[in-house]
Every structure is written in structure tokens, then in C-alpha cells.
Amino acid sequence: MLTGQTLLYFIYVLAAASVILAAEAFYMSFAGRRARVGIINRRLQRLGEEAPAEESLQGLLQERGLTASGDFIFGAVSLNRLYTQSGITGNPLAFAIVFVLAGLVMALLLALLFGFSVLTATVTFLLIAFALPLLVLRRARNKRIQKFAAQLPDALDMIVRSLRAGHPTTVAIGLVAREMADPLGTEFGIVSDEISFGLSLEQAIRKLSERVGFEGLHLLSVSLSIQAKTGGNLTEILSNLASVLRERRKLRLKIRALSAEGRMSAWIISLFPLLMFGILTLIAPSYYGDVWDSPILMPVFLIFGLWALLGDFIMYRMVNFDF
Incomplete structure (x- = not known):
């Protein structure tokens, strides 16, 4: 009887210990996740890995x-600039190889399994291997620039307040690098590190403008260059530049809102024929009869496809403004 009761107590102890250990594991996992979320930009994450500052800077640049x-890195500066400004991290060659392999696999599937012609398979390969990565990079770059443009006025205001409090410029930039999220936080962190390792403020901002591709940074670079050569109140210059960037962004958003109807019309006009073609093909496969065997089918498709693309381009130019 004593042995059974002792065994029962032992089971109770094991159950309690299991509950305690499970609760501790859950808490540690939750705390680690919150700590990772609390790291607001990529540079702080690398510095949190206890890597030296110089090694962290080199890693951020190389990725x-x-x-x-x-x-x-590469001689094709325009492509390298597009990859850098997109914000995608990793080896550029690995990024390109992924799309080339995907295009090759898709072309082989179309040619061998589905019986498409060699021309169709070749065009598919070229589109996936070369056109698609450019579109992906351009879209990623545009989204990143838009996010950077929304953050920059607040970052300039933070620098202005820090300068008025008596801090030097490098300390003010380091404050932005610690307090702002990506993409601006990491980019200004790179600027802070480059200044610490010997670059001038003008050179670091010029490299920042090349890495990001935002026109507002070119204005910042020119302003700092003029201020360094001729003098002037830096806080007043940065404060005015922040106001200008905010007004430009407000105007851009207003134009985008006013042109929303035109952009939506372009999408509907462009996609409606394709949508109807797909629906008719599914519900009535014999609707088009023997038209697929006609020799003029492909030339007609090509002409009207190019005509539709021309219309899309005209509508795109009508609803996009440069100012």
C-alpha cells in the first residue's frame, strides 16, 4: 500500500514538473519571439549577434x-544598381540562377509533356528567365522607395531635434539608425558606420542615394554638400527639406487618388477580353469552332495584342505624372 502511494506521489511530482517545464518553454519561446520582433531593423539584428561593427557593415553591404x-560588385552597373535598390538580400547570381532554372523547367514541361512548339517553349523560357526577374526587382524597388519616402521626413525631423539639443551630426544619424524601422533604419545605420570608418558625411549620403534610388536623397546630398562648402544653418536646411518632402508626397498621393479611376479602367479594359476568353473556353470548348486551324490566327493575335499593349501604355502615361 505504501509503495502504491509513493508511486502516486511520484507521478504527481512528474506531472507538476512537466507542467512547469512546458510553461517555461512556452515563456522562453514567446520572450524570444518578442525580442526578435523588438529588433526593428536588419542592422540592429546583425549587431545583436555580437559581430564586430566592421564585419556587420561588410555583411550588410555584401548581401x-x-x-x-x-x-x-558586377560590371553591369545598371542591373547591379537595380538589385541593390530592390532591397532583396542574398547573392545576385543565386537570384538569377533560380529564375533561369525555373524558366528551363517550365519550357521543358511545355515542350515534352504538353506538346507545345519549340518557339512557344523558347519564348516562355525567355520571359521567365529574363523578363520576370526584372519585373520582380522593379516592383520590389518601387515598393521600397515608397516606404523609404514615407519615413524620410520623420527621420529628418529626428535629426533636426537632435542637432538642436546639441548633438553632433553623427550622433543624430546614429539615433535615427537605432529608432527607425527598415528600410530607412538599416540604410542610415550603414551611413553612420561609414562615417565612423572614415567617410565624410557628403560621401556617405551620396552612397546612400545610390543604394536607395530615391530622388529626395539626392536633394539631401546636394543640400549637405552646399552647406559644407558655403556654411549655413544645417537644422534649418533639414527642416525645410523635410517640409518639402512631405508636401511632395501629399501631392503625389493626391494625384494617385485622382487618377485611380483611369488606372482601374485600364485594368478592366485589359483583363476583360482575357477573362471572357477563359470563361468561354471552359464552358463551351467548341465555341470557336475550326478557327484555331486558320493560318491568320497568330498574326491577328499578334497585331491585336500589340494594339492592346499600345492602349495600355497610353493610359499608363495619362495617369502617371512626373513633377
Whole structure:
């Protein structure tokens, strides 16, 4: 009887210990997740890994397709600049190889399994291997620039307040790097590190403008260059620049709102024929009869496809403004 009761107590102890350990594991997992979420930008995450500051800077540059000095790695500067400004991290060659392999696999599937012609398979390969990555990079770059443009006025205001409090410029930029989220936080962190390792403020901001591709940074670079050569009140310059950038963004958003109807019309006009073609093909496969065997089918498709693309381009130019 004593043995059974002792065994029962032992089971109770094990159950209690299991509950305690499970609760502790859950808490540690939750706390670790919250700590990772609390790291607001990529640079702080790398610094949190206890890597030296110089090694962290080199890693941030290399994962963006740049050398340790901040220059482009490849001779194809325009492509390297597009990859860097997109914000995608990793080896650029690995990024390109993924799309080439995907295009090759899709072309082989179309040619061998589905019986498509060699021309169709070749065009599919070219589109996936070369056109699609460019579209992905351009879209990622545009989204990143828009996010950066929304953050920059607040960052300039933070620098202005720090300068008025008596801090030097490098400390003010370091404050932005600690307090702002990506993409601006990491980019200004790179600027802060580059200044610490010997670059001037004008050179670091010029490299920042090349990495991001935002026109507002060009204004900032020019303003700092003029201020360094001729003097002037830096806080007043940055404060006015923040106001200008905010007004430009407000105007851009207003134009986008006013042109929303035109953009939606372009999408509907462009996609409606394709949608109807797909619906008719599904519900009535014999609707088009023997038209597929006609020799003029492909030329007609090509002509009207190019005509539709021309219309899309005209509507795109009508609803996009440069100012």
C-alpha cells in the first residue's frame, strides 16, 4: 500500500514538473519571439549577434550586391544598381540562377509533356528567365522607395531635434539608425558606420542615394554638400527639406487618388477580353469552332495584342505624372 502511494506521489511530482517545464518553454519561446520582433531593423539584428561593427557593415553591404567599400560588385552597373535598390538580400547570381532554372523547367514541361512548339517553349523560357526577374526587382524597388519616402521626413525631423539639443551630426544619424524601422533604419545605420570608418558625411549620403534610388536623397546630398562648402544653418536646411518632402508626397498621393479611376479602367479594359476568353473556353470548348486551324490566327493575335499593349501604355502615361 505504501509503495502504491509513493508511486502516486511520484507521478504527481512528474506531472507538476512537466507542467512547469512546458510553461517555461512556452515563456522562453514567446520572450524570444518578442525580442526578435523588438529588433526593428536588419542592422540592429546583425549587431545583436555580437559581430564586430566592421564585419556587420561588410555583411550588410555584401548581401545587397556591394563590395566592402560600398561599390557595385558586377560590371553591369545598371542591373547591379537595380538589385541593390530592390532591397532583396542574398547573392545576385543565386537570384538569377533560380529564375533561369525555373524558366528551363517550365519550357521543358511545355515542350515534352504538353506538346507545345519549340518557339512557344523558347519564348516562355525567355520571359521567365529574363523578363520576370526584372519585373520582380522593379516592383520590389518601387515598393521600397515608397516606404523609404514615407519615413524620410520623420527621420529628418529626428535629426533636426537632435542637432538642436546639441548633438553632433553623427550622433543624430546614429539615433535615427537605432529608432527607425527598415528600410530607412538599416540604410542610415550603414551611413553612420561609414562615417565612423572614415567617410565624410557628403560621401556617405551620396552612397546612400545610390543604394536607395530615391530622388529626395539626392536633394539631401546636394543640400549637405552646399552647406559644407558655403556654411549655413544645417537644422534649418533639414527642416525645410523635410517640409518639402512631405508636401511632395501629399501631392503625389493626391494625384494617385485622382487618377485611380483611369488606372482601374485600364485594368478592366485589359483583363476583360482575357477573362471572357477563359470563361468561354471552359464552358463551351467548341465555341470557336475550326478557327484555331486558320493560318491568320497568330498574326491577328499578334497585331491585336500589340494594339492592346499600345492602349495600355497610353493610359499608363495619362495617369502617371512626373513633377
